[in-house]
Amino acid sequence: MSAGPITIGEAARRTGVSAKMIRWYEATGLLPPATRSEAGYRHYDDADLHTLRFVRRARDLGFSVEAIADLLALWRDRARPSAGVKAIAEEQIADLRRRIGELEGMARTLERLAESCCGDQRPDCPILDDLATSDGPRLTRTSSRGLGQRSPVRRG
Known part of the structure; x- marks a missing residue:
């Protein structure tokens, strides 16, 4: 658990996903838009880190962005059939x-x-x-x- 908002650099370090890719996942909709500080810096929470790890693992297995989006939707729907x-x-x-x-x-x-x-x-x-x-x-x-x-x- 984090004690507060996590910067993009720290999110990258914790998940193994580069800051550039985090921004891209956000732009493509795989990751929800980050909250922003008053200075405009992106902040992430534990749920965002979990999503980033999910996306990274799916990419490691070669899934396309479209397939990952579908998998994320299924993952978030706890009532889904497998x-x-x-x-x-x-x-x-x-x-x-x-x-x-x-x-x-x-x-x-x-x-x-x-x-x-x-x-x-x-x-x-x-x-x-x-x-x-x-x-x-x-x-x-x-x-x-x-x-x-x-x-x-x-x-x-």
Whole structure:
């Protein structure tokens, strides 16, 4: 329990969530707006810290912001059936497995390219040739945590 309002820096220290991310979670609605001091500084309470730990753990498990919002709503509704929570978790498992498959494919491609590269003093390099000439689908990042959906290649 805290003895009073907690600053954003202290909230960050206690939860392992950066001050920048705390402000972003507040802006996106995952965290309710902080109370403000007369000087305009954000202040948080124990419930806010609990929510931040919940969000951090959900992000650690790879949940999207949208899924975390749904999970928070379910968490706050003590009368909810657990079926909705399980459905969100199973959806996340399927997404993680899809992403693992993409990463394994990328690793196989890089292994093949690395095996074809002599790695000596010659300037020829099949890895660079592939990077320079590949017109296959591109992978995009949906977050700082990992790969997302394939995006179409734009052709001019």
